[in-house]
Amino acid sequence: MRILSNDELLRHEATSLRDVASRTRWYTQAFPDLGDSERRKVQMAVLHAWIRNRYPVNLQFMSNYVATVVTAVGMAAASVTAGVVAAQFATDTGGSARAPWWLFPTATWAAVCLSALIVTRNDMRRLVSLFRRLGLRGTIWRVTHPQIAYWFVPCIVLSTVVVTAAASWLTIATALSASKGQQLITAATGVFGAILGLQAGRWVRVVERLLSRRFRQPHRPRPLDAVLVALMAATAACFQRQARWWDPRSIKIIRNRLAVAIGAAGDTATVRRRTSLMEVAARRQARQFHTALAELIRRHDRAITQVRTAQEYEAITASLRMGVLALAAGDVAALMQHSAAEPPTSRAARILRRTGSSLVLAAFAVVIPLLPGVDGATGGGVRVLLLMTAALALTPAGDSASDSIRSALERSLLTKGAA
Numbered sequence: 001m002r003i004l005s006n007d008e009l010l011r012h013e014a015t016s017l018r019d020v021a022s023r024t025r026w027y028t029q030a031f032p033d034l035g036d037s038e039r040r041k042v043q044m045a046v047l048h049a050w051i052r053n054r055y056p057v058n059l060q061f062m063s064n065y066v067a068t069v070v071t072a073v074g075m076a077a078a079s080v081t082a083g084v085v086a087a088q089f090a091t092d093t094g095g096s097a098r099a100p101w102w103l104f105p106t107a108t109w110a111a112v113c114l115s116a117l118i119v120t121r122n123d124m125r126r127l128v129s130l131f132r133r134l135g136l137r138g139t140i141w142r143v144t145h146p147q148i149a150y151w152f153v154p155c156i157v158l159s160t161v162v163v164t165a166a167a168s169w170l171t172i173a174t175a176l177s178a179s180k181g182q183q184l185i186t187a188a189t190g191v192f193g194a195i196l197g198l199q200a201g202r203w204v205r206v207v208e209r210l211l212s213r214r215f216r217q218p219h220r221p222r223p224l225d226a227v228l229v230a231l232m233a234a235t236a237a238c239f240q241r242q243a244r245w246w247d248p249r250s251i252k253i254i255r256n257r258l259a260v261a262i263g264a265a266g267d268t269a270t271v272r273r274r275t276s277l278m279e280v281a282a283r284r285q286a287r288q289f290h291t292a293l294a295e296l297i298r299r300h301d302r303a304i305t306q307v308r309t310a311q312e313y314e315a316i317t318a319s320l321r322m323g324v325l326a327l328a329a330g331d332v333a334a335l336m337q338h339s340a341a342e343p344p345t346s347r348a349a350r351i352l353r354r355t356g357s358s359l360v361l362a363a364f365a366v367v368i369p370l371l372p373g374v375d376g377a378t379g380g381g382v383r384v385l386l387l388m389t390a391a392l393a394l395t396p397a398g399d400s401a402s403d404s405i406r407s408a409l410e411r412s413l414l415t416k417g418a419a
Contacts (some may be wrong), residue, residue: 115197
């Protein structure tokens with residue numbers, strides 16, 4: 001959660017822009033062979049792409065607030081659902097003391113809030129530090145201010161603390177008088193709530209990313225702006241760490257940058273905004289291009305994990321440099337000239353190719369025992385054999401292992417049928 005005022009937001013916005021400019025200048029150090037004018041062109045291309053694609057700070061804060069509320073509502077719904085399910089199980093535990101139905105949702109919600117407070121402990125420290133600095137009068141003025149940035153975070157934190165204390169007290173006081181079976185179910189719901197609450201930060205970030213894609217101005221970013229920025233960052237990381245190219249930490253940092261570039265390359269949101277649902281061919285062509293671009297960057301990611309010599313590392317860095325130069329110049333043909341070696345395939349096609357034979361075998365396992373003239377015992381044995389063969393087709397076991405399992409199963413079924 002984020003705590004800023006209007007003036008602080010403006011200062012943060014200006015600082016962010018200065019940081020973008022300085023970081024872009026730092027990135028261009030990865031091109032030592034370029035002249036000053038060419039390096040300036042690359043720098044301006046990356047800077048303009050970054051500015052077009054950036055998410056304004058005020059929207060970042062608003063999306064953070066909305067994501068916090070959405071996550072809280074979702075976790076409350078999950079807590080109620082888990083509590084209702086637990087209450088259904090608790091009806092069969094017996095015992096003289098019957099716990100009320102609201103015990104289990106309350107226990108789940110108490111654990112969720114407590115875990116969320118643990119996750120956001122750094123935010124709470126900053127909030128306490130801010131209120132100490134403001135004093136009592138400044139704190140009251142800030143909390144009662146009509147602007148949401150002043151009161152949202154303190155109210156969320158205060159309400160979470162109050163709800164955690166109240167729900168924990170109710171849970172403990174009620175569970176002590178319940179039967180042992182109901183106490184075990186209450187503890188299980190508490191564990192579920194704790195696990196759910198520990199993921200609060202992750203869910204907030206997921207919702208923030210969804211909102212950033214939804215509310216970013218559609219006319220500003222171009223389809224390859226995010227790819228250019230992310231690929232430039234990965235190239236700079238490769239260049240800056242070439243002295244320790246064998247270090248696993250360096251490889252991990254580069255791969256993290258490449259992962260961002262892969263995600264940006266596979267995103268067709270800008271193209272989708274330009275087209276309607278009826279323009280199937282245009283959207284399919286855009287998906288094919290972006291899938292091919294993501295696969296091209298993914299090949300560099302695989303290569304960096306298998307690098308064995310400094311020459312191989314330098315070759316990967318040089319290839320990334322050429323990709324950045326092609327993107328900065330808008331030369332898509334030069335960018336994609338090495339992508340034809342591995343034609344892109346959709347995820348659905350890969351899944352179907354992997355599971356197609358198993359689906360056919362499972363369909364025959366359902367149909368064959370229902371055919372006229374097929375004995376019941378024989379049909380059951382054939383069904384088991386086909387289902388086991390379908391399962392083996394999904395496993396990475398070798399042909400010899402699959403044949404051994406299949407032959408053993410056939411002998412077992414035949415022996416059972418003869419008996």
